[in-house]
Amino acid sequence: MDFPFLIDTLGKLMAALPTTLGLFSLSVTIGGLLAIGIVWMRVSGHFVLERFARAYVFVFRGSPLLIQMFLVYYGLGQFPAVRHSLFWPLLREPFACAVISLALCTAGYTAEIFRGGLLAVPAREVEAARATGMSGFLLLRRIIAPIALRQALPSYSTEIVLMVKSTALASLVTVWEVTGVAQRIISQTYRTMEVFLCAAAIYLVLNFIIVRLIGLWEHRLSRHRRGMPVSSLSKPLQAGGNLGDAS
Amino acid sequence: MAFIETLGFGSTGWGGLLLIGALTTLAVTLASLGVGAVLGTLVAWAKLSGNRIAGFVGDAYTTIFRGVPELLVIYLVYFGGSHAVTSAGKALGFEGFLGLPSFLAGAIAVGVISGAYQAEVYRGAFLAVLPGEIEAARAIGMPRLLRFRRIIVPQILRFALPGLGNVWQLSLKDSALVSVTGLAELMRTSQVAAGSTRQYFLFYIVGGCLYLVLTSFSDRAFGAAEAHTGKSFRRGLGRA
Numbered sequence: 001m002d003f004p005f006l007i008d009t010l011g012k013l014m015a016a017l018p019t020t021l022g023l024f025s026l027s028v029t030i031g032g033l034l035a036i037g038i039v040w041m042r043v044s045g046h047f048v049l050e051r052f053a054r055a056y057v058f059v060f061r062g063s064p065l066l067i068q069m070f071l072v073y074y075g076l077g078q079f080p081a082v083r084h085s086l087f088w089p090l091l092r093e094p095f096a097c098a099v100i101s102l103a104l105c106t107a108g109y110t111a112e113i114f115r116g117g118l119l120a121v122p123a124r125e126v127e128a129a130r131a132t133g134m135s136g137f138l139l140l141r142r143i144i145a146p147i148a149l150r151q152a153l154p155s156y157s158t159e160i161v162l163m164v165k166s167t168a169l170a171s172l173v174t175v176w177e178v179t180g181v182a183q184r185i186i187s188q189t190y191r192t193m194e195v196f197l198c199a200a201a202i203y204l205v206l207n208f209i210i211v212r213l214i215g216l217w218e219h220r221l222s223r224h225r226r227g228m229p230v231s232s233l234s235k236p237l238q239a240g241g242n243l244g245d246a247s
Numbered sequence: 248m249a250f251i252e253t254l255g256f257g258s259t260g261w262g263g264l265l266l267i268g269a270l271t272t273l274a275v276t277l278a279s280l281g282v283g284a285v286l287g288t289l290v291a292w293a294k295l296s297g298n299r300i301a302g303f304v305g306d307a308y309t310t311i312f313r314g315v316p317e318l319l320v321i322y323l324v325y326f327g328g329s330h331a332v333t334s335a336g337k338a339l340g341f342e343g344f345l346g347l348p349s350f351l352a353g354a355i356a357v358g359v360i361s362g363a364y365q366a367e368v369y370r371g372a373f374l375a376v377l378p379g380e381i382e383a384a385r386a387i388g389m390p391r392l393l394r395f396r397r398i399i400v401p402q403i404l405r406f407a408l409p410g411l412g413n414v415w416q417l418s419l420k421d422s423a424l425v426s427v428t429g430l431a432e433l434m435r436t437s438q439v440a441a442g443s444t445r446q447y448f449l450f451y452i453v454g455g456c457l458y459l460v461l462t463s464f465s466d467r468a469f470g471a472a473e474a475h476t477g478k479s480f481r482r483g484l485g486r487a
Binding site: 056058062063065066067068070071074075076078079121161164165166167168169171172179182183186187192193196199200204207226231244 | 309311313314315316317318319322323326327330331358419420421423424427434437438445446447448451452455458459462465487
C-alpha cells in the first residue's frame with residue numbers, strides 16, 4: 001500500500017466534495033419542490049393536470065438520466081431562441097444544467113414516493129380533523145403532511161442515496177465533482193484500485209451520514225408512536241398527549 | 248421535413264444504427280442480468296449462511312456497490328480490467344496497451360451493480376418461503392439438493408420476480424453509462440449521431456424515446472410473467 005499516494009488522492013478528491021454537495025443539495029431541494037407540485041397535479045382530480053403528472057413521471061423515470069442531462073446541456077443550446085433568451089447565462093453553465101436535469105429527474109421519482117406517503121394517510125385521521133373543524137391548508141399542514149412525510153421517509157432516503165450517486169453524471173458535462181476528478185486521476189496514474197477505494201470511501205461516508213440524518217428525522221416525527229401502550233383503549237388520556245405533540 | 252431523412256433507414260439516415268444501438272443496449276442489459284444473477288445468488292447465500300466472515304463479505308459487497316456511483320464502478324472495471332489485460336499480455340510477450348472489450352467491461356460493471364441489488368431481492372425472496380414447506384419436504388425425506396431444487400428455487404423465482412423487474416429497469420438505465428467506454432449502444436449512438444449532424448436536440452429526444460419504448464415494453468413483459476407465475480397461487484395479499 002502506497003500511503004502517500006492514497007492521502008494525496010484523498011486530498012484531491014475532498015477538494016471536489018463541495019461541488020458534489022452543491023449539486024446534491026440544490027437538486028434535491030428543487031426536485032422536492034417540483035415533486036410537491038407534481039403530486040398536487042396528480043391527486044388534483046383534474047383530467048389534464050393528472051394526465052400531465054402521469055406523463056411526467058413516465059418520461060423522467062423511464063429514460064436514463066444521462067440522456068436527459070445531455071438533452072438539457074447540448075440539446076437546448078442548439079436553438080438560437082434559447083441562446084438569445086434571458087435563461088442563456090444559466091443554461092450556458094454546465095453546473096446549472098446538471099442541477100436542472102438532476103432536479104427534473106428526481107422530481108419524477110420523488111413525486112411517486114410522496115404520493116405513496118399521501119395514500120398511506122388513514123382516512124379516519126382526515127375525517128377526525130374535519131370533524132373538529134379543520135379544513136384546507138390547516139388540515140394539510142397539521143394532519144396530512146406530517147403523516148404522509150413520516151410514511152414516505154424510508155423510501156425517500158433510498159431516493160436520496162440514489163441522488164448522491166447520480167451527481168457523478170455531472171462529470172460527463174464537464175463539472176469537476178468527485179467522480180470526475182477520480183476519473184482524471186485514474187487516467188493520469190493508471191492506479192485504478194487505489195483511486196476507486198478513496199472515492200468509494202467518500203461516497204459511502206456521505207451516504208451513511210445522510211441516511212443517519214433522515215433516520216433521526218423519522219425518529220423525531222414518530223416520537224408520539226413510541227411508548228404507546230398496546231391497548232390504547234385502557235388509557236384514554238394518551239390521546240391528549242398526542243395532540244400536544246403534534247403542535 | 249428533413250428530419251425524416253436523418254432518422255430514416257437510407258444511406259444518410261441514422262435509423263438503422265439507432266435500432267442496432269437499442270439492440271446492443273438490450274444485449275448488454277441481458278448479459279449484466281446474467282452476471283448479476285450469479286453474483287447475487289452467491290452474495291445472498293453468503294449473507295444467509297450464518298457464517299460471520301461470509302456474512303461480512305456479503306454485507307460489504309452490497310453496501311459498496313449500492314452506495315458508490317455506477318460511473319465509478321464502470322471506470323473501475325474498464326480501466327482496472329484493461330490494466331490487468333495489458334499486464335497479462337506483457338507476461339505473454341505482447342507489447343503495448345490491450346483494452347478490455349467494451350461490451351464485456353460494460354456487462355461485468357453493470358452486472359456487479361445489478362448483483363448487489365439482486366442479492367437483496369433473492370435474500371428477501373428466500374425469507375418469504377414459509378419454513379413449514381421446507382419442514383414438510385424434510386419430513387417426507389427429500390434430500391437437501393432436491394429440496395432446494397423442488398421447493399425453494401421455484402418459490403424464490405416467483406417471489407423475486409417483482410424485485411427483478413425493478414433491477415432490470417435499473418440496469419437498463421445504468422447501461423447508458425457504458426457509453427463512456429465507447430460501446431456503440433443506444434446512448435453512444437445517439438451521441439455520435441447528434442455530434443456528426445449537429446442535431447443534438449433531435450437525436451437525444453429520439454434516443455430518450457427509444458429508451459422509453461424499452462422500459463415500457465419490459466414493464467409489460469414482467470407484468471405478464473408475474474401474472475403467469477402467479478396463476479397457481481391464490482389472489483390477494485395473503486398466501487394460504
